[in-house]
Amino acid sequence: MGKIVAATGNEAVAEALRQVNPDVSSAYPITPATDIMQRFTSFVSNGKVKTEMILVESEHSAMSGCIGASAAGGRVMTATSSQGLALMWEELFIASGTRLPIVMALVNRALSAPLNIHGDHSDGMGARDCGWIQLWSENAQEAYDNTIQAFRIAEHMDIRLPAMVCLDGFIVSHSIERIEYLEDEKVRNFAGEFKQLNPLLDLEHPVSYGPLILTDYYMEYRRAQDEVMSKVPQVVLDVAKDFEKISGRKYGLFETYRLDDAEIGLVILNSAAGTSKDVIDEFRNRGIKAGLLKPRLYRPFPYKEIGEALKGLKAVCVLDRADAFGGSYGPLFIDIASSLYPYKDKPILINKIYGLGGRDYMPAHAEQALSELVEAAKTGKIKQIKEYIGVRE
Amino acid sequence: MATELRLKELSKKDMLLTSGHRMCSGCGAPIIVKMVLLASEYPIIAANATGCLEVSTCISDYTAWKIPWIHNAFENAAATISGVETMYRALKKQGKIDKEIKFIAFGGDGGTYDIGFQSLSGAMERGHDMIYICYDNGAYMNTGIQRSSATPFGADTTTCPAGSVIPGKPQNRKNLTKIMAAHNIPYAAQASPSHWLDLMKKVRKALEIKGPKFLNIISPCNRGWRSRTDDAIQLSRLAVETCYWPLYEIEDGVTKITVTPKEKKPIADFLKPQGRFKHLFAPENEWMLKKIQEDIDKEWAGLQKCSAAEEKKLE
Ligand SMILES: Cc1ncc(C[n+]2csc(CCOP(=O)(O)OP(=O)(O)O)c2C)c(N)n1
Ligand code: SF4
Numbered sequence: 001m002g003k004i005v006a007a008t009g010n011e012a013v014a015e016a017l018r019q020v021n022p023d024v025s026s027a028y029p030i031t032p033a034t035d036i037m038q039r040f041t042s043f044v045s046n047g048k049v050k051t052e053m054i055l056v057e058s059e060h061s062a063m064s065g066c067i068g069a070s071a072a073g074g075r076v077m078t079a080t081s082s083q084g085l086a087l088m089w090e091e092l093f094i095a096s097g098t099r100l101p102i103v104m105a106l107v108n109r110a111l112s113a114p115l116n117i118h119g120d121h122s123d124g125m126g127a128r129d130c131g132w133i134q135l136w137s138e139n140a141q142e143a144y145d146n147t148i149q150a151f152r153i154a155e156h157m158d159i160r161l162p163a164m165v166c167l168d169g170f171i172v173s174h175s176i177e178r179i180e181y182l183e184d185e186k187v188r189n190f191a192g193e194f195k196q197l198n199p200l201l202d203l204e205h206p207v208s209y210g211p212l213i214l215t216d217y218y219m220e221y222r223r224a225q226d227e228v229m230s231k232v233p234q235v236v237l238d239v240a241k242d243f244e245k246i247s248g249r250k251y252g253l254f255e256t257y258r259l260d261d262a263e264i265g266l267v268i269l270n271s272a273a274g275t276s277k278d279v280i281d282e283f284r285n286r287g288i289k290a291g292l293l294k295p296r297l298y299r300p301f302p303y304k305e306i307g308e309a310l311k312g313l314k315a316v317c318v319l320d321r322a323d324a325f326g327g328s329y330g331p332l333f334i335d336i337a338s339s340l341y342p343y344k345d346k347p348i349l350i351n352k353i354y355g356l357g358g359r360d361y362m363p364a365h366a367e368q369a370l371s372e373l374v375e376a377a378k379t380g381k382i383k384q385i386k387e388y389i390g391v392r393e
Numbered sequence: 394m395a396t397e398l399r400l401k402e403l404s405k406k407d408m409l410l411t412s413g414h415r416m417c418s419g420c421g422a423p424i425i426v427k428m429v430l431l432a433s434e435y436p437i438i439a440a441n442a443t444g445c446l447e448v449s450t451c452i453s454d455y456t457a458w459k460i461p462w463i464h465n466a467f468e469n470a471a472a473t474i475s476g477v478e479t480m481y482r483a484l485k486k487q488g489k490i491d492k493e494i495k496f497i498a499f500g501g502d503g504g505t506y507d508i509g510f511q512s513l514s515g516a517m518e519r520g521h522d523m524i525y526i527c528y529d530n531g532a533y534m535n536t537g538i539q540r541s542s543a544t545p546f547g548a549d550t551t552t553c554p555a556g557s558v559i560p561g562k563p564q565n566r567k568n569l570t571k572i573m574a575a576h577n578i579p580y581a582a583q584a585s586p587s588h589w590l591d592l593m594k595k596v597r598k599a600l601e602i603k604g605p606k607f608l609n610i611i612s613p614c615n616r617g618w619r620s621r622t623d624d625a626i627q628l629s630r631l632a633v634e635t636c637y638w639p640l641y642e643i644e645d646g647v648t649k650i651t652v653t654p655k656e657k658k659p660i661a662d663f664l665k666p667q668g669r670f671k672h673l674f675a676p677e678n679e680w681m682l683k684k685i686q687e688d689i690d691k692e693w694a695g696l697q698k699c700s701a702a703e704e705k706k707l708e
Binding site (some may be wrong): 023024026050051052054055056057058060061064065066067068069070071072073074076090091094200201202203206207208209210211212213214216217 | 436438440441447448451452453454456458459460461462463464465466468469472473474475476477478479480481482483484486487490492494511512514515516518519
């Protein structure tokens with residue numbers, strides 16, 4: 001059996017990385033992700049992993065180094081947050097367009113300005129269309145489990161795409177929770193040997209990475225990339241099945257909580273789902289059929305599956321921990337609305353923006369959203385589609 | 394120890410950058426790359442910054458590179474090759490690879506002096522076993538001849554056009570070779586394709602030294618320099634003979650001039666054949682020519698003072 005520990009989210013991710021034991025890692029510090037690499041480099045210094053570190057001078061170079069190392073032909077990982085991810089933006093597209101299975105922990109944090117180091121999904125949302133696979137995690141256990149699975153998904157021979165594992169800054173990265181760690185041996189076998197594909201280090205078969213592609217073929221390349229993305233959900237499910245065998249823990253494309261017979265529902269990512277589940281239990285106790293859907297695979301977004309899961313509800317509130325400027329709804333809301341678009345009869349949809357910059361998400365906020373849904377389901381009317389909650393007026 | 398370079402031996406070797414690449418005819422950059430690859434006795438893996446050399450040598454399904462090659466982005470050839478070299482060390486340590494491979498990054502002056510400066514400095518400080526080679530044509534040529542911090546004083550470029558009020562680039566060029574040497578790397582040098590033996594010797598020497606090495610190579614660009622298509626070698630020779638581009642190396646902190654011109658020519662000899670300096674020969678800009686000459690004389694005198702070694706006379 002594995003071992004039950006009390007650890008922080010960052011510690012759990014670092015532990016997963018130690019167990020997977022990548023060949024190379026390139027990293028640059030940023031709160032609240034720093035701690036992952038601090039812990040990991042102490043594994044390196046103490047000979048607990050074989051990983052070679054490249055401790056670079058910026059996140060741009062961190063991702064550049066990961067790209068070089070991954071193209072060379074080995075297992076590669078890094079971690080970042082917020083401004084760090086923003087500085088990598090150019091390189092994120094290059095990693096995915098070059099089909100390099102780099103794994104990155106993204107400890108979600110708000111973006112400047114104003115400067116704020118706390119939990120917020122603006123960073124991950126800004127990178128949602130960079131061609132990376134995104135797995136989101138409610139707690140440290142999920143962050144640990146997702147990290148292990150991310151290597152298998154990214155490195156799958158049909159996929160070969162970079163993957164990011166998202167976890168909430170401070171709320172998960174720095175809080176201590178109960179976690180079940182798997183045995184080293186099990187994780188090592190699960191991750192398996194890294195399989196090379198057109199490695200730069202193969203001198204007998206020299207390859208050129210990063211060509212210039214003009215109008216003649218660029219669109220075909222982009223469509224091919226989209227096709228590869230469409231294979232991701234099945235791989236995620238297959239990997240989850242294998243992971244269940246070694247851990248007993250079930251994962252899907254998303255989690256549903258008391259959703260099967262629900263009339264009203266919340267859709268929410270990451271740590272705030274936990275609080276919401278408690279409040280849903282209270283509403284159920286009062287005889288109100290409430291449920292929840294928590295996306296796990298956020299990119300590629302399983303539109304069809306999520307649409308199917310939500311289409312029968314009367315009213316749904318999507319909670320976003322990121323805003324979008326330009327009068328837009330939150331990013332998750334837009335995706336959920338798209339997933340329901342094909343259906344003639346669909347739930348009433350509302351959007352709440354919550355918890356920006358680490359502002360607490362309280363049970364009262366879930367209660368407020370659910371009560372509004374009860375009203376909407378009854379009357380068919382809503383007061384406004386998008387609203388900020390937990391904000392001082 | 395590096396073996397001696399012999400033309401006979403070199404003539405038997407494969408060209409590792411094929412002809413049929415799409416750089417302008419008469420461009421200095423592919424000549425430099427061919428010389429560099431020819432000089433190596435080891436297999437090379439190269440990274441290339443975005444720029445003329447990169448966009449022209451690997452388009453769609455065609456590549457001119459017969460060696461493993463990677464282009465990542467504009468500013469990160471040094472960081473990218475750091476990653477490749479680190480994976481090589483990781484796999485070597487694990488016994489998964491046993492060959493001796495050397496790593497080279499190529500970047501233009503824009504991708505090296507300016508936007509790529511941070512990643513280059515970082516890679517040098519970390520001590521990766523690699524050579525960074527800047528082919529310095531003194532402007533952002535690929536985007537249409539904009540000024541870079543390597544553009545010489547007074548040059549006419551598309552973003553510092555010589556006009557009636559501002560007569561070309563108002564600032565001096567950055568001395569990147571010295572800045573790289575100040576990183577206390579084991580080897581930094583300047584070379585020119587006109588002095589092929591000197592250039593190739595420097596490459597060979599650098600390949601034998603462990604750790605980060607930097608080579609700055611002058612690379613004539615007839616499009617940007619507004620010169621004839623067949624004078625790349627002639628112009629780079631004039632750059633050396635006028636001491637505009639002194640050939641020297643800094644090995645373990647010791648500066649040594651590797652080629653001393655027999656007769657130091659006036660800078661006008663280098664500037665005159667280039668359309669980008671045409672306006673400097675107008676009477677009202679005489680002061681600029683004078684300043685350029687003075688700066689070069691000062692630099693050259695300083696370098697000579699620094700140079701500890703016997704100087705080879707130019708043949
Ligand atoms: C981040 C970024 N900024 C700008 C560019 C546009 N760009 C591509 S190549 C280039 C100029 C390259 O100049 P240099 O490095 O001197 O090489 P050359 O083309 O002269 O050989 C520029 C500005 C880019 N590709 N990426
Ligand atoms: S523009 Fe200049 S540097 Fe670019 S390929 Fe042509 S000659 Fe070479």
